[in-house]
Amino acid sequence: MEGGRCFWPRGKAVGGSSVINYMIYTRGIPTDWDRIAAEGNYGWSYQEILPYYLKSERANLKRLQNSPWHGRDGELAVEYVPFRSKLSKAFLDAGKYLGHRRVDYNSPDYFGFSYIQATMSKGHRWSSAKAFLHSKKKRKNLHILHSTRATKVLIDPATKTAYGVEFQRNGRVYQIKAKKEVILSAGPIESPHLLMLSGIGPKEHLESFDIPVVQDLRVGETLYDHITFPALPFILNTTRLTIIERRESTIENFVKFSQYGDGPMSSLAGVETIGYIKTNESDELGDLPDVELLGGCASLASDEGNIVAKGIHLADWLYRDTFKPLENLESFSILFMLLHPKSKGHLKLRSRNPFDYPKLYGNYLTHPKDVATVIAAIRYIIKLVDTPPFQKYGAKLHTKKFPNCVQYEFGSDNYWECAIRTVTSTLHHQIATCKMGPAWDPDAVVDPELRVYGVNNLRVVDSSVIPRTIVAHTNAPAIMIGEKAADMIKRSWGMVS
Incomplete structure (x- = not known):
């Protein structure tokens, strides 16, 4: 940052x-x-x-x-967000594949996956x-x-x-x-x-x-605050599945939004779906989540670094090295929210x-339990994207190492800890x-x-x-x-x- x-x-x-x-x-x-x-x-x-x-x-x-x-x-x-990409259905179907139900998360029967209510x-x-x-x-x-x-x-x-x-x-x-x-x-x-x-x-x-x-x-x-790691991009081999700002910035889409409240401009910056999971780091009994997942149809590269990356004050050196190469590709991210941080x-x-x-x-990530839960969340997202609903679009994790974390093996606990300490973003809570x-x-x-x-x-x-x-x-x-x-x-x- x-x-x-x-x-x-x-x-x-x-x-x-x-x-x-x-x-x-x-x-x-x-x-x-x-x-x-x-x-x-x-x-x-x-x-x-x-x-x-x-x-x-x-x-x-x-x-x-x-x-x-x-x-x-x-x-x-x-209301539900009007715009839905095909990746939103893939997120919900992947959740179902891993055993998660479709729920109304604003009811007492909340433990599952859903489209976002906004x-x-x-x-x-x-x-x-x-x-x-x-x-x-x-x-x-x-x-x-x-x-x-x-x-x-x-x-x-x-x-x-x-x-x-x-x-x-x-x-x-x-x-x-x-x-x-x-x-x-x-x-x-x-x-x-x-x-x-x-x-x-x-x-x-x-x-x-x-x-x-x-x-x-x-x-x-x-x-206390909720944090996320917005820097976990996946690449697709199928076109027209994600929001790319340059492509969506058309008069037609502007009219769709201004006249009918629809189209990609009604999206929450690409965030479409939500899911509650309990990682293996949780000490709770029963279905009490420790992580919220936020499915999206965009990544930090989707707006060429002009809005979201600048909005979170991501350092230019990191964007240029890791995300700029994705600007001409179809890419998306799934965010997570650390629900119960122990760091105060x-x-x-x-x-x-x-x-x-x-x-x-x-004082983010000062408690070791938070680090372990965040790494567990990243691994769960990778597992989610490795299911058939995402794989039919050829979804693949972008494995370019952060320049400051090259000393660690990509995907190891040490690598992910280095990465999350590099890009820790507040969710403003x-x-x-x-x-x-x-x-x-x-x-x-x-x-x-x-x-x-x-x-x-x-x-x-x-x-x-x-x-x-x-x-x-x-x-x-x-x-x-x-x-x-x-x-x-x-x-x-x-x-x-």
């Missing part, structure tokens, strides 16, 4: 990172949420959070019209802003300030009560007061950053920047300046930086009603509160958290209808 660092972009737009994400709609499996509840987080069991997923969802999923596990009257559009409507992105804000913009009690940066939560140090927010807009500093409470919903990076700037965080760390300590809490000291990261302040980004430490937990949890920042411990009238409502890793891309859980928090806030102030 450029500079030997991973790139963690944020969605700086109304709608946040749902404006730039892959739109994959996943909720987390029942065991995830039941474990969160069993750790003292009352109200967060699967049965208790499911109604909030159903409330926001407006599903349009063929063959699932009567499913009790999907909502139909909500604001958030969910936050789309007729092939077009359905961000949280489009779902929840655009039709409400004229409400008198809603004011949206774009191009504005929150810089501090205002807290009375004597009573430890949040009473407002400081923000900067067009070079000027403003303060706005809250009649009831302040709700911080800035995401897993900026929410802990703002808390620390406001005097809520690890005491010694805040004092090192001369920030007056309001409440000593372990803000930012827990951080953290974040810290860089300075007292709110415009200085915090220091981010993913950082969580737990404002960890939710009961009062007896020393790492907890917020209680199960998302109230910041030791500070009155202040809540954090976003994916930073998720206390442990879950089998989910975190966009849908973040929206569910917002739905649930709305009810908790109304109850707190006697506003329940």
Whole structure:
């Protein structure tokens, strides 16, 4: 990666990172949420959070019209991705060949393979802003300030009560007061950053920047993230099976997308299918996955390195050496997601300046179990592609060694460890930086009603509160958290209808 660092972009737009994400709609499996509840987080069991997923969802999923596990009257559009290559069927058929069932992975019967359910409507992105804000913009009690940066939560140090927010807009500093409470919903990076700037965080760390300590809490000291290895290309001897940007960039395909929401431009950058597996590295009992597979019809070479490789900040020397030779070939990749990493990261302040980004430490692959599981995932993908559904297209692993890993035998554990440490990419699912937990949890920042411990009238409502890793891309859980928090806030102030 450029500079030997991973790139963690944020969605700086109304709608946040749902404006730039892959739109994959996943909720987390029942065991995830039941474990969160069993750790003292009352109200967060699967049965208790499911109604909030159903409330926001407006599903349009063929063959699932009567499913009790999907909502139909909500604001958030969910549908299958309209475009499907032949490789998507090969992925599902290969899964079946290895014993995996076709399932609705957003039901309790999740352990299997499926087409991806996405936050789309007729092939077009359905961000949280489009779902929840655009039709409400004229409400008198809603004011949206774009191009504005929150810089501090205002807290009375004597009573430890949040009473407002400081923000900067067009070079000027403003303060706005809250009649009831302040709700911080800035995401897993900026929410802990703002808390620390406001005097809520690890005491010694805040004092090192001369920030007056309001409440000593372990803000930012827990951080989990989902990672992938996007650099496992396969080559085909059959044409017209993959998305190649130069080939698909036609007026006809643009019209297909703009008029009908169909065609290759409606694809999620080539990602089409999803599957849950349990590798031989798992210590779990029963059908609990430790890896998610994401089937695709494109590779890092499909756009000639101009979009995806640049988007993850892949180093030019690696792209030129390993992927550029694939640009004129039909190639695709299957990604994986390490669902339950044991490696724990953290974040810290860089300075007292709110415009200085915090220091981010993913600490990826620091736990040996994560390395072993990732290698097991790579081997499983190779096994999957070695089945008849893929072999009828002549699918073959690209065996060009990374230049920095030539000392290892290709395919050995040492080679794969070198490779994954070379290209480790985030899936943008950082969580737990404002960890939710009961009062007896020393790492907890917020209680199960998302109230910041030791500070009155202040809540954090976003994916930073998720206390442990879950089998989910975190966009849908973040929206569910917002739905649930709305009810908790109304109850707190006697506003329940």
